[in-house]
Amino acid sequence: MSEAPQVAVLGVGLIGGSIGLAAKRRLGAEVVGHSRTASSVERAVALGALDRGAESAAAACEGADLVFCAAPVAVLAEQVRAALAACGADAVVSDVGSTKGELVAACGEDERFIGGHPLAGAETAGVENAREDLFEGARWYLTPTDRSSGLGYDRLQRFLTGLGARPQAIDPASHDRLMATVSHMPHAVANALAAEAAQALTEGSERLPEVGPSFRDATRVAGSNPEIWGDIFASNRDAVADSVESVARRLGEAAELLRAGDREALAAWHAAAGESRRRLLEADAGAGPLRELRVIVANRPGTIAELALALGEAGVNIEDMALYPAPDMTSGAVTLWVAGEAGAARAAELVRGLGHSVSVVGDE
Amino acid sequence: MSEAPQVAVLGVGLIGGSIGLAAKRRLGAEVVGHSRTASSVERAVALGALDRGAESAAAACEGADLVFCAAPVAVLAEQVRAALAACGADAVVSDVGSTKGELVAACGEDERFIGGHPLAGAETAGVENAREDLFEGARWYLTPTDRSSGLGYDRLQRFLTGLGARPQAIDPASHDRLMATVSHMPHAVANALAAEAAQALTEGSERLPEVGPSFRDATRVAGSNPEIWGDIFASNRDAVADSVESVARRLGEAAELLRAGDREALAAWHAAAGESRRRLLEADAGAGPLRELRVIVANRPGTIAELALALGEAGVNIEDMALYPAPDMTSGAVTLWVAGEAGAARAAELVRGLGHSVSVVGDE
Numbered sequence: 001m002s003e004a005p006q007v008a009v010l011g012v013g014l015i016g017g018s019i020g021l022a023a024k025r026r027l028g029a030e031v032v033g034h035s036r037t038a039s040s041v042e043r044a045v046a047l048g049a050l051d052r053g054a055e056s057a058a059a060a061c062e063g064a065d066l067v068f069c070a071a072p073v074a075v076l077a078e079q080v081r082a083a084l085a086a087c088g089a090d091a092v093v094s095d096v097g098s099t100k101g102e103l104v105a106a107c108g109e110d111e112r113f114i115g116g117h118p119l120a121g122a123e124t125a126g127v128e129n130a131r132e133d134l135f136e137g138a139r140w141y142l143t144p145t146d147r148s149s150g151l152g153y154d155r156l157q158r159f160l161t162g163l164g165a166r167p168q169a170i171d172p173a174s175h176d177r178l179m180a181t182v183s184h185m186p187h188a189v190a191n192a193l194a195a196e197a198a199q200a201l202t203e204g205s206e207r208l209p210e211v212g213p214s215f216r217d218a219t220r221v222a223g224s225n226p227e228i229w230g231d232i233f234a235s236n237r238d239a240v241a242d243s244v245e246s247v248a249r250r251l252g253e254a255a256e257l258l259r260a261g262d263r264e265a266l267a268a269w270h271a272a273a274g275e276s277r278r279r280l281l282e283a284d285a286g287a288g289p290l291r292e293l294r295v296i297v298a299n300r301p302g303t304i305a306e307l308a309l310a311l312g313e314a315g316v317n318i319e320d321m322a323l324y325p326a327p328d329m330t331s332g333a334v335t336l337w338v339a340g341e342a343g344a345a346r347a348a349e350l351v352r353g354l355g356h357s358v359s360v361v362g363d364e
Numbered sequence: 365m366s367e368a369p370q371v372a373v374l375g376v377g378l379i380g381g382s383i384g385l386a387a388k389r390r391l392g393a394e395v396v397g398h399s400r401t402a403s404s405v406e407r408a409v410a411l412g413a414l415d416r417g418a419e420s421a422a423a424a425c426e427g428a429d430l431v432f433c434a435a436p437v438a439v440l441a442e443q444v445r446a447a448l449a450a451c452g453a454d455a456v457v458s459d460v461g462s463t464k465g466e467l468v469a470a471c472g473e474d475e476r477f478i479g480g481h482p483l484a485g486a487e488t489a490g491v492e493n494a495r496e497d498l499f500e501g502a503r504w505y506l507t508p509t510d511r512s513s514g515l516g517y518d519r520l521q522r523f524l525t526g527l528g529a530r531p532q533a534i535d536p537a538s539h540d541r542l543m544a545t546v547s548h549m550p551h552a553v554a555n556a557l558a559a560e561a562a563q564a565l566t567e568g569s570e571r572l573p574e575v576g577p578s579f580r581d582a583t584r585v586a587g588s589n590p591e592i593w594g595d596i597f598a599s600n601r602d603a604v605a606d607s608v609e610s611v612a613r614r615l616g617e618a619a620e621l622l623r624a625g626d627r628e629a630l631a632a633w634h635a636a637a638g639e640s641r642r643r644l645l646e647a648d649a650g651a652g653p654l655r656e657l658r659v660i661v662a663n664r665p666g667t668i669a670e671l672a673l674a675l676g677e678a679g680v681n682i683e684d685m686a687l688y689p690a691p692d693m694t695s696g697a698v699t700l701w702v703a704g705e706a707g708a709a710r711a712a713e714l715v716r717g718l719g720h721s722v723s724v725v726g727d728e
Contacts, residue, residue, distance in 0.1 A: 014660075074627060119576075129660055129721035181564040183576035188622070189557055190582055191637035192614040193550060196607065198640030200545040211644050212483075212547035217584040218554055220686055220699075221577075223638015224725075230631025233622055241622040243560065244615050250556040251612035258552070258597055258605040263438060267594025273555035274587015276562030280575050296378075296493055304672040304682060318668060322584055322686075335584075357493035361588075 005159065008060040008087070009033040009050065010079055011070030012040040015096045015118065017130030019068050020049035022163040025132050034060040044127045058086035066159055068116075069095040073231040077106040084110050092152040098179060099236040100143045100172040108145045108172075114156055115143035115172060117179075118165060136164035143172045173239075180239035184232060187221050188244050194222040213333075217322055281320070281337075290319060291344030292361040293336045295351050304334065310350045311336075316343050369523065372424040372451070373397040373414065374443055375434030376404040379460045379482065381494030383432050384413035386527040389496050398424040408491045422450035430523055432480075433459040437595040441470040448474050456516040462543065463600040464507045464536040472509045472536075478520055479507035479536060481543075482529060500528035507536045537603075544603035548596060551585050552608050558586040577697070581686055645684070645701070654683060655708035656725040657700045659715050668698065674714045675700075680707050 007023050009016040012035040023029035025048075033050040034057045035041050041053035054060035061067050061083050071079040076097045083093045084107065094116040097103060107113045120138035140160050144153050153169075160167045170178070197215060233240055257269055282289055297303045311318060320337040338347045344360050351358040371387050373380040376399040387393035389412075397414040398421045399405050405417035418424035425431050425447050435443040440461045447457045448471065458480040461467060471477045484502035504524050508517050517533075524531045534542070561579060597604055621633055645654055661667045675682060684701040702711045708724050715722040 126723070129723065131660065131721070134660075177564070179576075181561050182579045185560075186557060186576070186578040186582040187634075188618050189553060189615065190578070190641075191634055192611050192618055193553055194637040194641040194644070196549075196611050196614055197545050197644055200541070200607065200610075201644065212543075212550070214550040214554070214585040215546045216645070216684055217581055218550040219637075219641045220581040220684075222641040223634050223636070226631040226635035226638065229634045230627045230629075233630040233634070234625045234627040237622045237625045241619040243564065244619045244622065246564075247556050247560050248612040248615035248619065250560055251553065251608050251615070254552050254556055255605040255609045255612065258601045258608065261598045261601045263594045263598040265594075266597040267590040270551075270555060270587055270593045270597070271590035272587070273558045273583075274590065277554075277558040277583045277586040280558070280561055280565065281580070296495065296498075303676070304668075306673070308668040308672055309670070312667070312670075320580060320584075357495065359490065359493065 004028045004030065005065040005155075006063055007031045008054075008064035008067040008083070009070065010057050010060060010067065010083060011035055011072075012037075012044045012050070012127050013070060014126060014129045014134070015120075016068065016070040017044050017047065017049040017127035018120075018132070018134035019070075019096075019163065020044060021047070021130050021132040022135060023159075024048065024051070026164070027159070027162045032060045032064070040127050044130070047127065047130060049127060049130050057082050061086035061091070063088070064091055066156065067091060067093045069093065069097075072228065073097045073099060073103075073235050077103055080107045080113060084112060087112070092149070092156050094142075094156055097235075098183075098232050099176055100141075101176045101239075102235045104143055104145060104172040108147060111147050111149045112152060114148050114153055116156070116160075117141045117143075117175065120165075133164060135160070138165050140165040140167045141170050141175050142167050143175055144169055145172075176236050176239045177243075180236055180243045184236055184240045185243035185247065187224070187229060188233070188240060189247060190219045190222040194219040213322065289341075290337045290339055291341065293338060293344060293347055293351065294359050294361060295334045295336065296357040297334055306354060307334065307351060307356070310354055311338075311347055314346060314350055316347045316350070368392040368394065369429040369519075370427055371395045372418075372428035372431040372447070373434065374421050374424060374431065374447060375399055375436075376401075376408045376414070376491050377434065378490060378493045378498070379484075380432065380434040381408050381411065381413040381491035382484075382496070382498035383434075383460075383527065384408060385411070385494050385496040386499060387523075388412065388415070390528070391523070391526045396424045396428070404491050408494070411491065411494060413491065413494050421446050425450035425455070427452070428455055430520065431455060431457045433457065433461075436592065437461045437463060437467075437599050441467055444471045444477060448476060451476070456513070456520050458506075458520055461599075462547075462596050463540055464505075465540045465603075466599045468507055468509060468536040472511060475511050475513045476516060478512050478517055480520070480524075481505045481507075481539065484529075497528060499524070502529050504529040504531045505539050506531050506533050507539055508533055509536075540600050540603045541607075544600055544607045548600055548604045549607035549611065551588070551593060552597070552604060553611060554583045554586040558583045577686070653705075654701045654703055655705065657702060657708060657711055657715065658723050658725060659698045659700065660721040661698055670718060671698065671715060671720070674718055675702075675711055678710060678714055680711045680714070 007029045009020050012033045020031040023031050031050050032054050033041050034054045044050040064087055067083045069079045093113045100115045104115050118140040120134050157167045318336050319339055322335045338344045348358050348360050371393045373384050376397045384395040387395050395414050396418050397405050398418045408414040428451055431447045433443045457477045464479045468479050482504040484498050521531045682700050683703055686699045702708045712722050712724050
């Protein structure tokens with residue numbers, strides 16, 4: 001691969017467009033794209049994400065050092081096979097799909113194919129949202145097999161690092177189990193919970209009651225992007241079903257614990273879950289354990305801004321945030337997660353300075 | 365009850381303190397408090413939430429027209445019984461506990477007792493967070509029984525309306541099932557999910573992987589306030605267990621649907637869940653159906669503030685918000701929920717004006 005690789009992008013949305021932008025601006029690559037939607041290619045060229053569009057996927061692959069397949073999961077195998085048929089013996093063909101097992105089983109025989117999955121970008125956003133720095137610091141999973149070309153893997157890995165990403169090799173089954181646990185299963189659970197509440201609350205009730213902040217949080221991803229999620233669930237069905245069944249078993253155990261009604265045992269179970277969550281989130285954060293701040297605010301327009309601005313100006317980053325509006329939206333609570341003791345203390349001081357009530361969970 | 369009622373508050377934290385502040389400032393009430401923690405009473409007097417502290421719960425109840433019991437759920441029945449023993453024949457004794465069935469079963473024989481539950485305020489916040497307007501517009505459930513004094517109910521209802529709240533009568537069992545569905549069960553599910561992920565991700569893994577935004581959202585309430593939640597779960601054990609078992613059954617069905625792998629059926633199931641969630645949330649919002657905006661931003665300090673400020677200045681209220689930081693916190697996505705088509709369109713315009721990418725879900 002020369003210093004300026006030739007790259008083909010098949011499917012030009014947020015991910016494909018951002019690969020193009022980053023490859024052109026950061027690596028001086030020549031990027032050719034193809035999409036079933038001609039207007040996406042036109043927009044991508046106008047945005048500088050592609051040098052040009054190609055008539056067909058095969059034409060885009062001609063002379064490419066690297067091919068990225070970015071079709072929806074359901075038609076990805078077909079697209080990868082077409083790319084492999086069209087491109088040269090030294091090319092590397094990869095993809096950006098959310099599940100890997102099915103695809104690698106379908107296409108992994110070819111030494112030029114290495115599956116991939118960047119943890120960045122929303123599935124539905126179009127090319128107009130493409131950004132050069134979308135992959136900056138983002139994990140990019142790669143699923144080479146024992147048939148994959150070593151030279152090809154090296155080229156792909158260096159290219160992705162050049163885009164700003166952090167590539168990491170993982171076997172396809174582990175990848176899919178991991179995604180089932182941290183992403184796909186939570187979507188399934190959110191669905192079950194929304195359905196349960198909808199049925200329970202509409203039975204024999206004239207109007208729907210206000211729902212609580214815990215319901216908002218627990219169901220936030222319910223039903224997002226049905227077509228895409230239908231595909232993801234289907235292509236990772238066994239790992240997601242295993243994980244969902246495991247959660248169902250845990251809930252069965254929780255129901256027994258609840259019926260026994262032992263306050264101390266319930267408190268211990270609850271505390272252990274909080275500890276598990278903190279440990280998992282801290283793997284993400286750099287500046288120390290996450291601390292939770294509870295702020296009570298007037299929920300008029302501008303309050304959240306004022307609050308976030310005060311923290312921002314002081315260089316305190318909000319790692320996670322949840323708003324709990326009161327039913328009439330005139331007042332509410334905000335929970336903020338900030339990394340590190342010092343960050344939390346500084347944040348609390350700033351929030352108090354604005355006249356809001358704040359408590360740091362665990363402090364007294 | 366005269367125009368200036370005498371009120372006793374037993375247990376002086378956020379809720380008790382806010383009752384005192386609102387009763388004094390809005391209704392000119394005389395408010396006497398008692399707490400097992402003497403310093404809370406001192407702070408409440410200093411903040412103007414109480415006229416004075418009393419030596420004992422019985423002393424606080426002397427001459428009171430209205431008594432509010434705000435002890436933790438586990439000791440609430442004991443506190444209500446003590447208040448009923450101490451106060452006069454015309455007094456009304458109520459409480460602010462999160463569950464009602466157990467308490468009403470224990471104390472409902474006395475015509476002076478009417479259970480209550482305001483949907484406002486966090487359980488752990490101290491009296492220093494008390495606010496006169498904490499209950500402004502907030503639902504305040506009341507659980508009168510056929511033994512309850514009609515005059516007492518009328519007095520309590522008028523008093524709560526005077527605090528700014530919206531009282532609503534509900535039978536204790538319905539209240540507890542409702543709370544199980546919209547609040548207690550989601551906490552239990554979040555716990556199960558956090559425990560599942562912690563076990564799945566630490567088995568045979570050297571380091572914890574990044575968790576997804578769906579995991580963050582779905583587990584946000586996992587493990588919060590173990591002592592308080594141990595009590596709530598225990599005192600509403602059957603309704604929560606029923607609801608948790610129902611969700612477990614739904615997850616079992618979801619696992620079957622997943623294993624069948626029918627993409628269209630999975631997409632339809634997913635879409636129905638999204639529809640359920642929207643319908644439930646819309647019961648809360650006034651200005652029309654909630655619309656979802658997805659924004660891609662640099663996750664530097666200040667970005668969220670800038671965004672929220674722009675919306676706030678234009679009078680567009682953010683009804684709900686979720687941050688999805690990228691693993692390294694340098695970039696991320698923000699999902700905003702805004703009420704009404706016009707609000708969503710205006711918000712999208714403002715966000716675009718700041719140079720961020722934004723899409724309104726459902727628009728193309």
